[in-house]
Amino acid sequence: MFKPQIKVPATYMRGGTSKGVFFNLTDLPKPAQVAGEARDNLLLRVIGSPDPYAKQTDGMGGATSSTSKTVILSKSEQADHDVDYLFGQVAIDKPFVDWSGNCGNLTSAVGAFAISNGLVDKSRVPNNGVAIVRVWQANIKKSILVHVPITNGEVQETGDFELDGVTFAAAEVKLEFIDPADGDGALFPTGNVVDDLKVPGVGTLKATMINAGIPTVFINAADIGYTGTELQDDINNDVAALEKLETIRAYGAVKMGLITDINEAQARQHTPKVAFVAAPLDYTASSGKVIEAANINLLVRAMSMGKLHHAMMGTAAVAIGTAAAIEGTLVNIAAGGGALSEVNFGHPSGTLKVGAEAKNSAGNWLVTKASMSRSARVLMEGVARVPE
Template sequence: MTFKPQIKIPATYMRGGTSKGVFFKLSDLPMAAQVAGDVRDALLLRIIGSPDPYGKQTDGMGGATSSTSKTVILDKSEQPGHDVDYLFGQVSIDKPFVDWSGNCGNLTAAVGAFAIENGLVSSDKVPQNGIATVKIWQKNISKTIIAKVPMHEGQVQETGDFILDGVAFPAAEVEVSFVAPVEPTEPLFPTGNVVDTLNVPDVGEFEVTMINAGIPTVFVNAADVQCHGAELQGEVNSVAEKLAMFETIRAYGALRMGLINRIEDAETRQHTPKIAFVSPPKQYVSSSGRVVEESDIDLNVRALSMGQLHHAMMGTAAVAIASAAAIEGTLVNQLIKKDDVGSVVFGHPSGTLKVGALATKLDDNWFIEHVTMSRSARVLMEGHVRVPQDD
């Protein structure tokens, strides 16, 4: 029996924020995978090494966590006034599907650099030295993101002294702004309320804030889900009953937010919404061993992604946190004991993160003008991925 040789596809493996993913130019993909559909999904699944019943993604580029099981497809933008179209695919580890329902805020930090180095940004917009402002059209959610990429002698500057908790080594700072993450015509709060009571059969009733900003997110108080609020990954991910509880709350939140029509549909929409639990500031030791003092932060937030507690914080969830913090009455806002809620520092398992949001009220509706945070990014490897061909 003979087997076909593997195919080679140009690709770049990049870190963006606290995530890693495989980046592609749309035109470099095989023709059949240049359009959305089963062929593209099957290709990306095989590249990442999914589905893997062992949960390791050993036979692919994935790292067996939600933060490292990601793909990005970029192309020159078809959106007026934008430089690059950014499409993100969250690849399931143990199931055969790619979730296209949301953005990855962390990998957004790497989009500008990839776009510049691969000729997707007009040369007249890229200075020899200084800051290149790259306007990104996020195709999953149809939103604008602006990345400010440092340049040095005509090349993207990747090295620097910016420290991002959750990343072991310093790098160059990339400022990312999420412009109008929710349009004025779209509901920031799907139910119209900043706080709702969510009834979850066989689990209980919970006060929640459900918000569509950055990524649909369900916030719940840590104490209501039997958490102290300063958990590290092992304290949650090792307890199957707790993970099942969070997934059930997330599923009913998705239903209440109108993201799914049947509770069963949550199984094939793992990327969104996110679920996060919040608590007042308290001292804890981060996963790196650093002591985070109560005075260092405005609140603690822990979020789950793809069924597991995240090791740091998803960039898109940070947008939701900043937005909820800036709006009076949300569960997030209620925990902040200072007057200026336009900028907050929250604690997460790997350390802290500062985010800022500008929120305004139009009539009786809240509108987020922009959310800004700093991340970093760098190329880890570039060349080709090799993929077995189907017989």
């Protein structure tokens, strides 16, 4: 006898250039309220993974790394925080949920969900103005401030803020990533702002490996035969290119101390990211919009879950802003060098501005804050149905 589907309260939200299924922890079935196999199996089935066809037709996923995401929120157990935010990156073709990092884009939707679902004390939400939601990012154990616009006591989602990579305008949501060095590790795990990264079959590449927002390996576009103006099809239809970039990512992960053997990289797809940078050039974005070199500081292209991202991951944008603020990194050099507190970079969908505050203390670089603006809105709310 086949059992009926279960109903799990859920909200489908866009945050930045990503979208995912959001859950209140207490709404999950009891076995899924704790980390483990039951939780992973539930989220995999909600999203529609693993799917050998790589379409996620029988689930809520959108068959890209940007749209195969899940979020679990709960009242914060941390002092001086409102909500605990746990992010699960769901693999598309494998039975695997990666809990190793944050999603910066979906962070912009966390504040709105938390307010609308009663996870933020009413005294912290003005009738009109901006509510500052204090988010504890449970994957990387960091604080994020989400500035949520409020009108007549409700989250304001509509507006005229335009975000490249998102078709329609919405209300602006400002994000502040406090002390964004990922986890407990050093900002530069190797101790250097630039390293020689030996990659068998590829060569020795100059690399900046940074733990900010999300662990990221930055390399120069020219060193791997690119200009930095590439769009998704230029990379994602090239099997050899994807293999090369994944190999670079794996050896970067070892060098950063995230894994001990490159074979472990297969089970850690979400982190680190690998991105390539270049000085500004004119190019046409995926929307057809012409991006002029004079209007940007540098070009960045980033890989996510084995594919070139259609825009830029929010966490990688934090890494870009942080690295740009530190003299001598490949990102800083591509942006023209010197002391940079804010950069506007070109990505496949257009441009994004990100800022960071960095200081050198006794030879160690510290970043106190990174900031950027995104937007978010609820797409659908109700229940997700899941075969038991």
